[in-house]
Amino acid sequence: MKLVTLLATVDEAKCNGCRICPKVCPTLAITMVARKAVVDEDRCVACGNCGQRCPELAITFTKLASPKKLEVTIDDLPRQTLDDLCIKAGFHPSQIVCYCTATRAEEVAAAILKGAETPEEISLRTGLRSGCTVECIQPALRLLEAAGLHPVPPKNGWQWYGRTPTLSEIPPEVRAKYSNHGFCFEEDEKLFATVVASDRR
Ligand code: SF4
Numbered sequence: 703m704k705l706v707t708l709l710a711t712v713d714e715a716k717c718n719g720c721r722i723c724p725k726v727c728p729t730l731a732i733t734m735v736a737r738k739a740v741v742d743e744d745r746c747v748a749c750g751n752c753g754q755r756c757p758e759l760a761i762t763f764t765k766l767a768s769p770k771k772l773e774v775t776i777d778d779l780p781r782q783t784l785d786d787l788c789i790k791a792g793f794h795p796s797q798i799v800c801y802c803t804a805t806r807a808e809e810v811a812a813a814i815l816k817g818a819e820t821p822e823e824i825s826l827r828t829g830l831r832s833g834c835t836v837e838c839i840q841p842a843l844r845l846l847e848a849a850g851l852h853p854v855p856p857k858n859g860w861q862w863y864g865r866t867p868t869l870s871e872i873p874p875e876v877r878a879k880y881s882n883h884g885f886c887f888e889e890d891e892k893l894f895a896t897v898v899a900s901d902r903r
């Protein structure tokens with residue numbers, strides 16, 4: 703969950719039309735109109751990326767008159783369905799998958815079960831990927847994949863940082879190579895299964 707209190711605001715006089723800001727916006731909130739950046743208030747999650755990257759310092763943040771809450775409810779969904787999707791993606795349902803906003807795997811699963819089909823839609827429904835916007839693309843993609851969805855990166859050049867393998871996907875040869883270097887692949891897998899099973903009782 704995230705409480706959005708600010709809105710990115712572009713100073714048209716300073717904007718030189720370089721198109722950097724649309725490429726770093728995790729919710730595709732910025733479009734270019736007549737070579738000027740325009741922010742869609744409904745999609746801005748106040749991550750700060752655009753303001754940090756703008757070479758002209760044309761973007762500042764103004765206080766919203768009414769803060770908006772990015773939050774999805776999970777109690778109206780079947781517990782079993784939520785758990786199954788999280789576990790299929792390799793997450794404990796209560797596991798935090800976005801540390802900036804403390805968003806849990808089950809919240810992302812709920813957003814997907816309620817219709818989110820892309821990481822951008824998940825961000826708008828849960829607040830995930832509205833902080834650093836880097837690490838949490840991976841759990842979003844893993845949960846979407848577990849739900850049978852395979853979104854493609856936006857065409858405007860925003861980098862998704864890809865999807866890392868889960869523990870259960872690490873190939874046998876990699877396990878064999880690193881198992882004597884302080885990694886405990888099988889033990890970790892057993893521990894994950896034990897914790898999930900005990901929490902589902
Ligand atoms: S990064 Fe700054 S200068 Fe470039 S398009 Fe966006 S607002 Fe304009």
Ligand code: SF4
Pocket residue numbers: 710726727728729730731732741745746747748749750751752753
């Ligand atoms: S603050 Fe973040 S979400 Fe809002 S327009 Fe800028 S990059 Fe997009």
